[in-house]
Amino acid sequence: MTVLVKPKALGDYKVREFRMLIDGKWVDGAEGRTLERVAPGHGVTVSRYQAAAKVDAERAIAAARRAFDDGPWPRMTASERSLVLLRAADMIAARADELAFLDAIESGKPISQAKGELAGAADIWRYAAALARDLSGESYNTLGDGTLGVVLREAIGVVSIITPWNFPFLIVSQKLPFALAAGCTTVVKPSELTSASTLVLGEILEAAGAPAGVVNIIVGTGPEAGAPLTSHPDVDMVSFTGSTGVGRLTMTNAAQTLKKVSLELGGKNPQIVFPDANLDEFIDAAVFGAYFNAGECCNAGSRLILHRDIADEVTARIASLSAKVKVGDPLDPKTQVGAIITPQHLEKIAGYVSSAASDGATVAHGGAALDLGMGQFMAPTILSSVRPEMAVAREEVFGPVLSVLTFETTEEAIRIANSIDYGLSAGVWSRDFDTCLTIGRRVRAGTIWMNTFMDGASELPFGGYRQSGLGRELGRHAVEDYTETKTLNMHIGQRTNWWMPR
Numbered sequence: 001m002t003v004l005v006k007p008k009a010l011g012d013y014k015v016r017e018f019r020m021l022i023d024g025k026w027v028d029g030a031e032g033r034t035l036e037r038v039a040p041g042h043g044v045t046v047s048r049y050q051a052a053a054k055v056d057a058e059r060a061i062a063a064a065r066r067a068f069d070d071g072p073w074p075r076m077t078a079s080e081r082s083l084v085l086l087r088a089a090d091m092i093a094a095r096a097d098e099l100a101f102l103d104a105i106e107s108g109k110p111i112s113q114a115k116g117e118l119a120g121a122a123d124i125w126r127y128a129a130a131l132a133r134d135l136s137g138e139s140y141n142t143l144g145d146g147t148l149g150v151v152l153r154e155a156i157g158v159v160s161i162i163t164p165w166n167f168p169f170l171i172v173s174q175k176l177p178f179a180l181a182a183g184c185t186t187v188v189k190p191s192e193l194t195s196a197s198t199l200v201l202g203e204i205l206e207a208a209g210a211p212a213g214v215v216n217i218i219v220g221t222g223p224e225a226g227a228p229l230t231s232h233p234d235v236d237m238v239s240f241t242g243s244t245g246v247g248r249l250t251m252t253n254a255a256q257t258l259k260k261v262s263l264e265l266g267g268k269n270p271q272i273v274f275p276d277a278n279l280d281e282f283i284d285a286a287v288f289g290a291y292f293n294a295g296e297c298c299n300a301g302s303r304l305i306l307h308r309d310i311a312d313e314v315t316a317r318i319a320s321l322s323a324k325v326k327v328g329d330p331l332d333p334k335t336q337v338g339a340i341i342t343p344q345h346l347e348k349i350a351g352y353v354s355s356a357a358s359d360g361a362t363v364a365h366g367g368a369a370l371d372l373g374m375g376q377f378m379a380p381t382i383l384s385s386v387r388p389e390m391a392v393a394r395e396e397v398f399g400p401v402l403s404v405l406t407f408e409t410t411e412e413a414i415r416i417a418n419s420i421d422y423g424l425s426a427g428v429w430s431r432d433f434d435t436c437l438t439i440g441r442r443v444r445a446g447t448i449w450m451n452t453f454m455d456g457a458s459e460l461p462f463g464g465y466r467q468s469g470l471g472r473e474l475g476r477h478a479v480e481d482y483t484e485t486k487t488l489n490m491h492i493g494q495r496t497n498w499w500m501p502r
Contacts, residue, residue, distance in 0.1 A: 002327050002366065002370065002379050004326075005329045005332045006328055006329065006373060007041050007331075009042070009374070015045050015046060016046065016047050016102075016196065017047075018050065019050050019199075020049075020216075020218045021199070021202040021206075021215070021218075022218070023066075023213045024063075024212025024213060025212075027050070029051050029053060029056050030059075033053075034050060036048050037195075037196075039106065039108070040341055040375055040376055041330040041338055041375040042374055043374040047102075047106060049219040052219055053225070054228050056220070056225065060217075061160075064186060064213055064216055065234045066213055068157050068185040071214070073180075073214045074183040081180065082130070082132040083129075084208050084210055085126075085180060085181060086125075086126060087208035087209060088177075088201075089125035091204040091207060092118065092121060092125060093118075095200065096115060096122070099118050099169055099201075100114035103117070103169055105330065106165075106168065107168060108294065108340065108341060109166075109293055109294070111335070113292070113293065117169060118170075120173075120456075124174060125173060127458035127474075128177035128181045128478070132479065135181070136153070138151040145493075146493050146495075147492065149489055150488040151485060153182075153484070154483055154486055155182045155183030156184060158184070158186070158234060158235050158236050159184045159186045159238070159482060160187050160230060161175045161187070162230075162250070163175070163190045163191065163242075164191050165193040165341055166296045168194040168195070168197050168198060169198065172201065174473045176201075178479045178482055179239070180210070181479045184237075184482050186215050187217075189220065189225055189226055190217070192219055199219070202215060230250045231253040235259060236260065237261070237482065240264070241263075241264040244396075247263045261471075262469075262470060263471065264298070264464070264469045266424070267298040267300070267396065267422050268395065268396055269299060269300060269422075269424055269425045270303040271426070271428075272407075272426070272439055273305070273307060273429045274430040275309050276432060277429035277430050278429070278431065279310070279314060279317070281429075282314075286453075290302060290401075291337050291400045291402075294337050294340060295349075296340070296341060297398075298424055299424060299447075301427060302402060303393060303405060304402060305416050305417060306405070306407070311406045315382065316364075318402070319364050319382050322382060325380050327377055327380065329372075338377075340376045340377060342376070343376050345398070349398070349400075349401060350369055352392050352395070356383050356386065356390055356403075359390050359391075360385060361383040361384065361385050361386050361390065361403075362385045363383060364383065364404070367379065367381050378399055380400045381400060381401045381402065382402045383402065383404065386404055387405070390403075418442075422464065422466060422467055423467075424446055425445050425446060425449065425454075427450070436450040436451070446461075446465055446472070447462065456474075460474060460475055461477070
């Protein structure tokens, strides 16, 4: 049985109205259309946005272009930009409860989780502020008496930032502060499903001292508002987080003008477990990795690759713990798994489970949608007897569904882990550090967790191999991603003419 936390009606909640931020002004869309967000956990409208059309995206790009070419932001000292980011971090912390509520109500994530994400986001803004002052180039005085070489790092220019619905505030915080630290100007398009907290961030950055046009925020669908941000010639770089399919389209659009592209895409992340692992710790991590954010997480530990000697025991213990997970009202502090983002996505998740069962997988726990009287919810689900070729073992379900596969040898475990198109993250569990390092070096993924799962820090780079994306976010080099390298080759003294006879 799943522990249910039934949602409470929102009562007299007043729909919150939002406008777009373009060139330092809060404006309506040119076509006068609006988008409404229905809370996935409560089934009622909670937010209303001005909907951006292509012309609004172009206005925002033009504002960012002017702010970069003629405005003060790229010409400020690093310490001045750093102070703006630090003030923003303080304001994020001060408004954390408000921002967490908006993310919880719009995305369906548990409020306690949203508050943790806000604390992490504030830390990222402070880390980016520190990196702003550490950005530097190189010099070479070893090229001979007549030559001095200087390598500069300059802001790349106008950056389009497109973010998804599953971590609305956290993911924009993995991109925007580093672009600003480098001196770039930006156009941000959050998902039209979860735009509220990003628009509040616009208020925060205005109050923190970001000049007009440095941060522009528009809301709209991908075809109408997102596509111009990926193809417009005045955009110098695109930073996108979302599905691998849309990532490919983004890359194709950006190729028209050869923009720099940073992509953080999908994952189908394995946890490889050996018989000598600390199973008590692993089982807690397995449940957390599978059901955190209702499994709507590119980093979800959705594939368990268990040694055959322990597979039955571990699966039974995970099912037992899964039955204790609290599912339901995103606004209840006790909730651990909240609502699914849309009815259509819930149907997609259920379809994967049904298909797997038809192909021979066993539903060891859950397996169905939950009726809590309002909103849309999915039971934490475990599928055992999963074969590597099944769709549920290869494709990103993006829901609270855990697939259990088995292995006998280390080589077989590595082969299964590497047999898919993704390579975002992976975990390995063993008391033998030789085993952990072997897996860590041979599994092709951007992050390998050893005897833990889904830990992170602002200092550690994040990104994937293969179809999980291009580039890295966070870490000490994150600001550099938003720069171009320029060489100054300086000649000292008289230069010998090429055409003079010798």
